[in-house]
Amino acid sequence: MRRDDIPHLPDLSRDQRERIRRTREALVRGGLLAAPPGRSGVPRHIEQSWRRCVGEAVPVTPDHVDYREPEDNRTTLSRAAEPVLERLKDSLADVPVAMVLSDATGRIVVRHAAVRRQREVMDRARAAEGFDYSERSIGTNGIGTVLVERRPVLVRGPEHYNALLEDLTCAGTPIIEPGTGRVIGSFSLACSTRDVHPLMAVMAGDIGRQIEARLLDEAGDRRRRLVHAYLSLDRANTATLVVDEDTVLANRLGLSHTGPELHPLLWRYLSEHGPDRTRRMRVPLADGPHDALVEPIRDAGKVAYSVKVLSRHPSPPAGGGTTGAVTPPVVGDLLHFDDQVNRQLETAVRHRELIALTGPSGTGKLRTALRVLGRQGAPDPLVVEPHLEPGWFGDAAAAVADGRGLVIRRIHHDPVPSVAQVRALAAPGVPLAFTADLDAAGDLAVGLVRQVATTVRLPALAHSLEHLPALVRTVLAELPEPESTTTFAAPAWDRLMSWHWPGNLAELRNTVALLARRACGSTVDVDDLPDELRTPRRSLSLLESAERTAVVEALHAAGGNRSRAAQALGIGRNTLYRKMREFGIT
Numbered sequence: 001m002r003r004d005d006i007p008h009l010p011d012l013s014r015d016q017r018e019r020i021r022r023t024r025e026a027l028v029r030g031g032l033l034a035a036p037p038g039r040s041g042v043p044r045h046i047e048q049s050w051r052r053c054v055g056e057a058v059p060v061t062p063d064h065v066d067y068r069e070p071e072d073n074r075t076t077l078s079r080a081a082e083p084v085l086e087r088l089k090d091s092l093a094d095v096p097v098a099m100v101l102s103d104a105t106g107r108i109v110v111r112h113a114a115v116r117r118q119r120e121v122m123d124r125a126r127a128a129e130g131f132d133y134s135e136r137s138i139g140t141n142g143i144g145t146v147l148v149e150r151r152p153v154l155v156r157g158p159e160h161y162n163a164l165l166e167d168l169t170c171a172g173t174p175i176i177e178p179g180t181g182r183v184i185g186s187f188s189l190a191c192s193t194r195d196v197h198p199l200m201a202v203m204a205g206d207i208g209r210q211i212e213a214r215l216l217d218e219a220g221d222r223r224r225r226l227v228h229a230y231l232s233l234d235r236a237n238t239a240t241l242v243v244d245e246d247t248v249l250a251n252r253l254g255l256s257h258t259g260p261e262l263h264p265l266l267w268r269y270l271s272e273h274g275p276d277r278t279r280r281m282r283v284p285l286a287d288g289p290h291d292a293l294v295e296p297i298r299d300a301g302k303v304a305y306s307v308k309v310l311s312r313h314p315s316p317p318a319g320g321g322t323t324g325a326v327t328p329p330v331v332g333d334l335l336h337f338d339d340q341v342n343r344q345l346e347t348a349v350r351h352r353e354l355i356a357l358t359g360p361s362g363t364g365k366l367r368t369a370l371r372v373l374g375r376q377g378a379p380d381p382l383v384v385e386p387h388l389e390p391g392w393f394g395d396a397a398a399a400v401a402d403g404r405g406l407v408i409r410r411i412h413h414d415p416v417p418s419v420a421q422v423r424a425l426a427a428p429g430v431p432l433a434f435t436a437d438l439d440a441a442g443d444l445a446v447g448l449v450r451q452v453a454t455t456v457r458l459p460a461l462a463h464s465l466e467h468l469p470a471l472v473r474t475v476l477a478e479l480p481e482p483e484s485t486t487t488f489a490a491p492a493w494d495r496l497m498s499w500h501w502p503g504n505l506a507e508l509r510n511t512v513a514l515l516a517r518r519a520c521g522s523t524v525d526v527d528d529l530p531d532e533l534r535t536p537r538r539s540l541s542l543l544e545s546a547e548r549t550a551v552v553e554a555l556h557a558a559g560g561n562r563s564r565a566a567q568a569l570g571i572g573r574n575t576l577y578r579k580m581r582e583f584g585i586t
Contacts, residue, residue: 012157012193021158021166024050028060045149046159049140052148053161058139061163066132068107076246077101077175077185078109080214084207085112097191097200098122099207104184106134106144121192125164138162142170142188150174150183152208154201157193169193171201173208178216187211241285242297243267244304257309259286260490261469264497269466270294270305283307284466335371336458337467344456349375354426356411356434356449358560359458362506365435368458369407376431378405387413396425405431411448412441422452439562457560461501461508463552468497471505475512482521483513489525495533551579 012020023040027050040047081101088099089112098113111128113119122128135144139161146153152173158166172188189204191197239253248263265284275281278295293308335345345368348355355372357365366383373381382399384392387410396406406425411417411434426432434453438446449455461468476484488496501507511533515524526534550569558564566576 017158017193024158024161027051028054042159045145045153046140046155049135049145049148050161052135053139056136058136058161060139060161062138065126066137067126067130068132070109070129075103075109076215076218077103077211080218081110081175081187081211084210084214085110088207089114096195097189097197098127100127100133100143100188100190102133102143102147102186102188104147104182105132106137106147106186107132108143109185118191121167122190125162125168127165127190138165141165142172142190143186146172146174146186146188147183152201152205156196167193169196169200171204173205175208175211175215178212184215239309241266241307241309242304243270243307244302245271254309257285257287257290259469260488261472261493261497262286263490264494265466265469266307268497270307274303274305280310284469285309286469288470289466335375336368337470338459338464341456341458345372348372348454348456352376353454354432354434354452356436356453356455357458358436358438358449358455360437360439360460360504362504363458363460364505365458366407366409369409369433369435372433373405373407373431376405378403378431381405381407381431381433383407383409385409385413386411386415386417393417393421393425400425400428400430400432403428403430407433407435409435410437412436412438412445414442416442416444416448419448419451422448426452439560455559461504465497468508469493471508472496472512475509476516479513479516483516483519485521486516486519487523488515489523491526492524492529495526495529499533547579551576 020042023042027034027040032051032054037047037051038044040050042050078101085099085101092099092112093114096113096115096118098111098118100108101110102108108127108129108131111122113122127133132138133141133143135141135148138144140155141160141162142153142155145155152171154169154171155165156169160166160168160170168190169192170188170190172186174183175185175187176182177184187204187208189200189207191200197203237253239257240251241254241257242249243263243266245267248258248266250258262285265286269284273281274296275294276296278293280291281294282289283292283294291310293310295306295308297304297306334342335349336342345355349372355369357369357372359365370381370383373379382396382404384396384406386392386408389395392408396408399406408417408422408425422432434449436445436449438449438455441449461471472488476486478484479486503510511530515528518528551565554565554568555562558568562576563573566573569576571579
């Protein structure tokens with residue numbers, strides 16, 4: 001159906017409204033098998049939407065509609081729509097109709113209703129900026145149903161699934177990104193059922209076309225700027241990339257550094273760490289980190305970066321893992337994939353220090369401990385957990401006597417080993433290591449570690465996302481064929497890079513293994529991802545970004561100790577926990 005083909009149906013009579021309401025209620029009450037499809041007497045797309053809502057148990061009268069504070073930053077969609085909607089405001093100043101713009105998830109980003117009566121109707125329905133109007137949230141409506149159907153939709157009165165919307169008629173149309181064909185949002189006109197105009201659907205479609213035309217113009221300007229920057233660099237006899245928030249351009253030599261994961265990987269890194277003037281820095285590329293000369297390119301308030309790759313060879317590819325616990329991939333013979341962590345471990349090993357590996361759950365502490373002990377000449381150490389094994393000390397002493405080496409795991413749980421026990425086990429000089437989550441430890445465990453060991457904290461995955469492609473490849477390499485040949489589409493990489501991975505490497509391994517098992521060697525796309533990864537996370541405002549940076553730096557300076565970090569920030573511990581959850585910091 002073309003945008004011009006939205007059916008111009010007449011307004012509903014009282015009898016029609018009552019019949020549609022009864023039909024919808026019967027379907028909700030009786031379930032999907034209450035009546036065969038096509039017998040409802042409503043347009044096919046409305047019935048299909050009702051059935052989707054019933055199947056997903058969407059409440060007819062929800063007591064809560066998900067709300068998120070509207071973003072301060074301007075997206076490509078909102079920039080393109082702004083001049084179009086501004087022109088219409090004067091024309092609709094005295095008309096009881098609302099203009100509503102949503103993003104691709106169905107969340108309302110702009111709502112304009114000049115007439116107070118219309119604003120009140122929309123407010124009662126919670127149809128305002130920040131509210132989630134996807135079909136899964138609110139049921140059949142002119143925003144969420146448009147996004148699911150990917151075509152224009154007219155929803156009249158009781159055709160809405162949600163009882164709060166029965167007094168509204170809504171004509172909506174998808175906003176299609178030129179060039180890619182992606183649905184990036186929707187535009188709709190909403191009014192009271194008694195104020196319906198026969199040209200309402202035509203107007204919605206026309207406004208949608210205007211917004212798409214603005215998108216096309218903006219994309220053309222942006223691409224011209226990128227091409228100009230690229231051409232000025234392409235004469236160099238080195239790999240060259242130009243990247244902005246939507247696009248990567250590469251010369252022939254640069255192609256060896258590309259892949260579907262490159263854009264989300266590189267753009268995320270440069271948007272957070274990009275310099276304000278030309279600077280040499282190490283950047284993550286699809287084939288590993290490289291030294292590069294990075295230069296910002298600014299035009300009309302927008303930023304892009306040129307990247308001249310300087311290093312001739314990337315870091316060696318991620319190595320294989322082992323069976324058992326989730327393991328971080330390593331690079332060549334390195335002890336850990338993170339450069340700073342690896343340096344700390346190498347120093348401790350060189351001085352033959354007893355190492356306590358700390359960090360949140362799922363960061364690969366056991367695997368790293370085993371690798372450290374292997375470097376120290378103990379390839380088959382015993383792993384014990386004192387809080388689970390009452391006779392652990394006898395087993396540990398026997399292993400040490402045999403020269404096997406020892407990992408004492410999760411010592412933050414009670415009962416905590418005594419200093420005397422640890423020193424007795426360390427006395428023969430056999431390699432020994434601890435693992436612990438000191439954030440969850442009491443004073444006894446912290447005191448033990450501080451007395452006898454050198455602590456090395458393993459980073460949360462959210463702080464090491466530049467390594468994510470290598471980590472994913474390592475997990476895939478451990479799987480059997482054909483699962484190991486599974487690939488990820490570029491939009492799926494966008495979501496993987498945007499997720500905050502609260503379960504760290506353990507969560508990543510489980511997620512990648514599950515997706516690879518289902519894909520069985522094919523390509524994983526966005527629709528294949530779990531729900532929580534499929535929905536893009538909100539971008540932070542400038543103030544929120546600064547606040548998040550302060551929290552991360554305070555935690556880093558405090559060595560991960562949350563009490564000291566909260567004290568340094570001048571906030572309470574509970575407030576710090578709330579901020580960490582809000583910003584996806586683990």
